[in-house]
Amino acid sequence: MLTFVALASVLLLGIVPEQTEAIAIYTGWERHALLGSDIRLSCSFFSWRFTSDDVTFSWTYRPDGSRDSISAYVDNKGPFRDRVEFVGNPSKRDGSILIKNLDYNDNGTFTCDAKNPPDIVGRPSSVRLLVFETVPIQAGVITGAIIGVVLGLLVLIVVIYYLMRFLVARRVFSLSVSKHGKKKREGSQARQGPVPTADPTKVKAASSEKKKQESRKDKK
Amino acid sequence: MLLILLGVLVMHLIILILLIVSTAASTWSVGGDKTTDLWYTCKNSNGGYHCKPAISEDWLQAVQALMILSLLFCFFSLIAFLFQLFKLVKGGRFFFTAIFQILASVFVMCAAIIYTVMSPDDESKKFGYAYVLAWVSFPLTLISGLIYIVLRKKE
Numbered sequence: 001m002l003t004f005v006a007l008a009s010v011l012l013l014g015i016v017p018e019q020t021e022a023i024a025i026y027t028g029w030e031r032h033a034l035l036g037s038d039i040r041l042s043c044s045f046f047s048w049r050f051t052s053d054d055v056t057f058s059w060t061y062r063p064d065g066s067r068d069s070i071s072a073y074v075d076n077k078g079p080f081r082d083r084v085e086f087v088g089n090p091s092k093r094d095g096s097i098l099i100k101n102l103d104y105n106d107n108g109t110f111t112c113d114a115k116n117p118p119d120i121v122g123r124p125s126s127v128r129l130l131v132f133e134t135v136p137i138q139a140g141v142i143t144g145a146i147i148g149v150v151l152g153l154l155v156l157i158v159v160i161y162y163l164m165r166f167l168v169a170r171r172v173f174s175l176s177v178s179k180h181g182k183k184k185r186e187g188s189q190a191r192q193g194p195v196p197t198a199d200p201t202k203v204k205a206a207s208s209e210k211k212k213q214e215s216r217k218d219k220k
Numbered sequence: 221m222l223l224i225l226l227g228v229l230v231m232h233l234i235i236l237i238l239l240i241v242s243t244a245a246s247t248w249s250v251g252g253d254k255t256t257d258l259w260y261t262c263k264n265s266n267g268g269y270h271c272k273p274a275i276s277e278d279w280l281q282a283v284q285a286l287m288i289l290s291l292l293f294c295f296f297s298l299i300a301f302l303f304q305l306f307k308l309v310k311g312g313r314f315f316f317t318a319i320f321q322i323l324a325s326v327f328v329m330c331a332a333i334i335y336t337v338m339s340p341d342d343e344s345k346k347f348g349y350a351y352v353l354a355w356v357s358f359p360l361t362l363i364s365g366l367i368y369i370v371l372r373k374k375e
Contacts, residue, residue, distance in 0.1 A: 139276035146285035151292075 023047045023122030027112050030128045032135050033102050040087065041127055043095040043112035047119045056115045057088060057095030063108040079105060102131050221374050225305075228371065231364055232301065232321075236294050238357040239328070243287040246274070247348035249339060255348060257339070258284055279338040283331045287354070290327035294361065297321040301368070308373045318368035325361035328354055 024046040033039040043057060060069040061080070070078055083101055088094040095114055099106065106129060113124035248257035253264040257280065262271040274280060297320030304314050332354045339345075 137276055137278055137281070139273055140281065142278050142281035143285040143288070146282060147288055147292075150285075150289050 023116055023119045025112055025114050025122055025125040027125040027127040032130050032132060034135055035102060035131055035133055037102055038098060038100045039102060040096050040098050041110055044093050045114040047116045049119050051091060051093055052117050054117050055090045058113045059097055060111045061108055104131055107131050228367060232298055235357055235360050235364060238353050239291045239294055242350045242353035243291050245350040248335060248351040249345050250348040251342055251345035279334055283335045286327045286331035290324040293320045293324035310373055312373050314368045314371055318365050321361055321365035321368055325358055325365060328358045
């Protein structure tokens, strides 16, 4: 039992620091751009350690269909000469690059790798660049919009329906209350006057109140 | 009375299943060894199935949205039917159920019409079973909605 606990603790201690030491790199998944425009490819990372002064970002590019990668911006030769610029802020964990004047030959996969010493083990992340003549509508945007609008209208109509029912019921109730109040005032005034005339009005008021209560019950 | 109720409920469930299959199966168009729309276009090449997402054109997204909405409204009408079955006063009509069912039929009709008109004209392309199911479920939902309008809870 003791050996098992010792083995387990050694294993855990062996595994856990490895996980906290790995660096996680985030880029986009796919980027669509218009021919001739500029695009900013963003790259960021998550690391358990503080951002060191020697943090480095490196971008490599692999054209569609090719198997080798080339460095994207370090050397000023190759397909990206004078077109790529590092616009990120390494101290803020931002390693974005800006590529100007896109061409169809720029279609491909850009891979970002970041190193935050002593956190240098990690998996680089890739973003695919697609250059279009006209940018197509993203899948699902219109679908979601139509569904959202129709369901929103449905909820609105149901709410308005119940609100109208509630308001109409309240209006009827307040109307009958005001009538009842008037009749009561008439009845009490008549009582102060000659006595024989008071009784019929009181009876009338009582009977009309009873009738109103009955009609309200029927409506429900 | 119980028989009518059971029949109406079974019809509603069948319509719901037809709508689910028509919305979920990606076989609105078939041609050669390629089945496409509503969500994926799959090619049955020598290796196996190779699927990629369907074209993200605006009309196809509208068809997707309308099919999903008709499915939702058919489901809402089923819930409203079960609710009104127990809560309705004697002699009352199933209005909510009928309204939702008829709306569902309208949405299915719109989706099928938009797809018929806008699907690209390829010689080898034929309409698949999911498309047929959509067209079949349109009159079924309409009839079911009309039955609910006429149906009355017995005294």
